[in-house]
Amino acid sequence: MKRTNDGLKMRGLVARTNVALPPPTGPARTRHCINEGLSELYSAHTAAWRAEMLLRRALAGSEVRGILPDGAALQAGKSASFVAQRGAERVTEWFSLRDRAFDYFRTELLLGNANPFQDYRNAGGLLRSGLNASGRSFLWLKDAALDVEADAVLGLGRSETTLGDLLHDAHCLLHRLGEIFGGLYGCEVVHEDGTWFQECAVHLPHVPLANSMGFSCRYTCTVCGKDSSSCPHIRGVSYDVQVKRSEGQSCSACELTGTRCLHSHGETVAVAANVMITDIELREISFVRRARDPLARITSIEIEASELAGRLGRVPGPKDRVLCHTCMYPCQHGHSVEAAAGPD
Amino acid sequence: MNEVVDWTPSSEVVARLATRLRQGTLPDITVLPSQRRDGDDFYSESDSLALKVAQGASTHVDFLDGEDQRRFLAEYSADVAMQLALGWLTDLSGAGLLGLVRYVVQRIRAAKGNGTLAEGAVLEINVAKLIKSGQDLEIEGLQIKVRDADVARAMVFALASREAAENLLEELTD
Numbered sequence: 001m002k003r004t005n006d007g008l009k010m011r012g013l014v015a016r017t018n019v020a021l022p023p024p025t026g027p028a029r030t031r032h033c034i035n036e037g038l039s040e041l042y043s044a045h046t047a048a049w050r051a052e053m054l055l056r057r058a059l060a061g062s063e064v065r066g067i068l069p070d071g072a073a074l075q076a077g078k079s080a081s082f083v084a085q086r087g088a089e090r091v092t093e094w095f096s097l098r099d100r101a102f103d104y105f106r107t108e109l110l111l112g113n114a115n116p117f118q119d120y121r122n123a124g125g126l127l128r129s130g131l132n133a134s135g136r137s138f139l140w141l142k143d144a145a146l147d148v149e150a151d152a153v154l155g156l157g158r159s160e161t162t163l164g165d166l167l168h169d170a171h172c173l174l175h176r177l178g179e180i181f182g183g184l185y186g187c188e189v190v191h192e193d194g195t196w197f198q199e200c201a202v203h204l205p206h207v208p209l210a211n212s213m214g215f216s217c218r219y220t221c222t223v224c225g226k227d228s229s230s231c232p233h234i235r236g237v238s239y240d241v242q243v244k245r246s247e248g249q250s251c252s253a254c255e256l257t258g259t260r261c262l263h264s265h266g267e268t269v270a271v272a273a274n275v276m277i278t279d280i281e282l283r284e285i286s287f288v289r290r291a292r293d294p295l296a297r298i299t300s301i302e303i304e305a306s307e308l309a310g311r312l313g314r315v316p317g318p319k320d321r322v323l324c325h326t327c328m329y330p331c332q333h334g335h336s337v338e339a340a341a342g343p344d
Numbered sequence: 345m346n347e348v349v350d351w352t353p354s355s356e357v358v359a360r361l362a363t364r365l366r367q368g369t370l371p372d373i374t375v376l377p378s379q380r381r382d383g384d385d386f387y388s389e390s391d392s393l394a395l396k397v398a399q400g401a402s403t404h405v406d407f408l409d410g411e412d413q414r415r416f417l418a419e420y421s422a423d424v425a426m427q428l429a430l431g432w433l434t435d436l437s438g439a440g441l442l443g444l445v446r447y448v449v450q451r452i453r454a455a456k457g458n459g460t461l462a463e464g465a466v467l468e469i470n471v472a473k474l475i476k477s478g479q480d481l482e483i484e485g486l487q488i489k490v491r492d493a494d495v496a497r498a499m500v501f502a503l504a505s506r507e508a509a510e511n512l513l514e515e516l517t518d
Contacts, residue, residue, distance in 0.1 A: 024389060025425050028459025147462070214381070214419035219392045227411040229392040232399070235458070275392065277418070283381060292419070 008302040009195055013295065014211045014285055021293050022143075030147045033294060034154060034163070037140030040133045041170050047130030048177055051123040055184075058119035064104045067097045068180065080332075087329030094183030094328055101184065124185050128201075131177040135205040136295055137170040143294040171331075178202035178327030189303060189322040196308060196316070197300040202327040207298055210291035214283045222274040233273040243267045346494060348502045351470045351487035353429070354385055360408055361431055361474065362481050370474070371406040372440060373398075373447055374431035378470065379417040386417035388427055390455060397450045403443035425465035426455055431472045432503075442515060444471070445499050452492050465492055471503065 022032035052068070059067055105117040141163065150164030178201060181187070190197045221228040223239045233239060243263040244252040251261040253269050263269060291297075308322065309315045316322050353361075357376055364370040375394040377385035387394075387407070398405035407414055408431065428451060432444045448469060455461035468489050475482040490498040496516055500509045 023458075023460045026455070026460040026462050026465075031459065212419060214417070216384075216386055216415045216417050218414070219416060227414065229387075229395060229407070229414060229416075230411055232396070234396060281415075283417075 008304070009197075010298050010301045011197070012211045012298040012300075014213050015296065016293060024292055030144050033140045033144035034148075034166075037137045037144060037166065037170065038156070040137035040140060041166065041173070044130045044133035044137055044170070044173055044177070047126045047133060048173060051126035051130060051177075051180075054119040054123035054126070055180075058116040058123065059101060059104070061104050061108070061116070064100055067100065083330050083332055087325070090179070090183075090328045091325045094179075098184055098186075120184070124181070127177055127181045127185070131174070131181055131201050134170055134174040134177055135201050138167070138174050138205050139294045139297065141167045141170055143290065146290060174202055174205065175327070175331055182325060182327035187324045187327065189308070189324045190300065191316075191318050191320075191322075194318075196303045196305065196322065198303050198324055198326065199300040200324055200326040204298055204301070206331070206333050207301075208289070209287045209298060210289070210294065211296040211298070212286050212288040212291045213296070214286070216281045216283060217277045218279045220276045220278045222276055223271060228275045235273050235275055238270040238272050240268050241271045243269060346498050347487075347489040348498070349487050351472075351485035353431075353470075353472050353483065353485060354380055357385055357408065358481075358483060361472070361483070364408070365474075365476065365481050366479060369406075370431075370433055371404040372433055373403055373405045373444055374433075374474075375405065375407045376429035376431050376470070376472065377408070378427045378429035381417065386415055389416060389418055390426055390428075390451070390460065392416060393454055394451070397454045398447060401443070401447065401450070403440075403447060405447060425461055425467060426452070427468045427470070429470040429472075431474050433474045433476070441500065441503055442512060444503075445496050445512075445516060448495055448499065452495060456492075461492065463492070466490070467492060467495060469495070469499065471499070473503065 020032075022029045022036075055068060059065065101120070105120065108114075108116050145163055145167055148163050150162065150167070152163050153160050154163060154166070182202075187200065190199055219228040220226070221231045221233050223233045223241055224231050228235075241253060243265055245261070245263065245265040248257070250257045251263050253263050253271050254261055305315050312322070353376060361370070361374065364374070375387070375391055378388045378391065379386040391407075394407065395405060428448065430444065430448070432440065434440060452461065452467070456463075466489060468487065470485065470487050473484040473486070475484070486502055488498050488502050497513060500512050500516070504512055
């Protein structure tokens with residue numbers, strides 16, 4: 001938990017383990033970010049498509065048909081007053097749509113048809129997963145956009161696209177899925193130890209701060225287990241190693257345990273040399289414009305009680321259910337690559 | 345952009361260099377910790393390749409610190425693409441300087457080869473010229489900030505006399 005200059009509390013992801021992090025700089029970093037961004041965008045689109053199919057089936061009755069938005073993301077706001085006015089209208093519209101949807105589900109349930117509500121519930125999980133994936137895609141691609149021009153052409157098998165188009169796609173999908181999820185399911189502000197936190201999956205990827213962990217460490221070779229700065233093994237090159245396995249320990253070749261590992265003790269297998277970070281000593285955590293891991297971001301940020309009181313007309317109690325409508329407000333960050341990557 | 349300014353390694357690094365000199369184990373090129381944070385010296389992530397790059401070369405390259413004392417600093421900075429700190433045991437011939445320049449060029453090629461250094465990136469190369477005077481060590485430090493393509497020229501002109509520099513550059517080109 002950290003505090004901003006305004007004294008607000010926030011929580012964030014500082015480090016991920018057991019994942020390949022991008023190199024600190026250079027073309028390999030850009031490639032890594034684009035590949036991860038594309039992979040997450042694919043996952044997000046797949047989840048979004050499945051969720052929308054379920055929702056269209058759930059809302060197929062004549063009373064509710066066509067209540068989903070047309071597919072365009074929320075229009076970018078040019079001014080704070082535009083954003084406030086348009087956002088408030090959208091929240092009212094979504095409340096009305098949601099009421100109609102729930103009236104329909106109730107009627108169908110009374111008639112013995114639980115399928116629409118079941119489809120609605122299943123779509124919620126998919127929407128949440130697509131929303132998170134589109135946020136991650138947006139962060140990966142935004143990092144790549146710091147090194148590569150927006151009109152840089154990227155080959156995608158038989159087709160081509162530009163980084164700017166991919167980033168725009170991830171950004172629009174993030175807002176669209178956020179709006180549908182917030183509108184039909186509702187997101188809550190979280191209360192913990194006397195503090196209210198916003199965890200908006202749409203807003204937080206736009207916050208131009210990343211968490212950088214500074215630490216000292218040693219690098220250990222995965223082939224010989226010795227200091228990789230002294231051993232002769234070259235990263236990425238395959239070497240024959242003898243597997244060491246014992247009860248309860250991970251396999252020396254694949255790092256897996258139990259039946260997940262198919263190697264046997266003493267067997268010789270080819271292993272690509274890699275480097276493990278060991279003996280880590282954390283030195284500091286700081287907010288930076290660009291972190292080594294683009295996903296190391298703020299995950300929740302405090303909302304002052306006075307702000308909630310202004311919105312709700314009273315200070316909410318710890319057990320009150322307080323909804324967050326941020327995802328239904330237009331984006332204030334623009335749609336272009338320059339704007340999306342700009343202020344970071 | 346070519347910038348050459350004075351640079352001084354930390355007193356702890358200087359003391360460890362003097363110890364290696366007294367022990368007679370100072371190599372031609374010493375890889376020094378290139379990062380200093382809160383009074384501690386650390387090697388950078390790219391230094392983990394420092395010895396692998398020199399395999400097969402006639403110049404003897406070694407870390408200042410043994411494996412047990414060698415710690416690396418991992419943090420992200422988007423400003424300087426690569427930082428090197430090297431101790432160079434000077435000799436009267438130009439061969440030592442050529443070895444140093446070739447080593448730095450090899451480090452740059454290795455970083456480009458594994459994709460961690462972009463074309464046209466700005467490098468910061470800190471060189472401590474180590475001059476033996478009996479059992480004492482004199483150190484003249486220089487920091488050279490230069491784009492990758494100009495490294496050899498910038499290092500030769502910064503570290504050799506003007507007359508020698510042109511000849512050395514010709515040798516390097518050969």
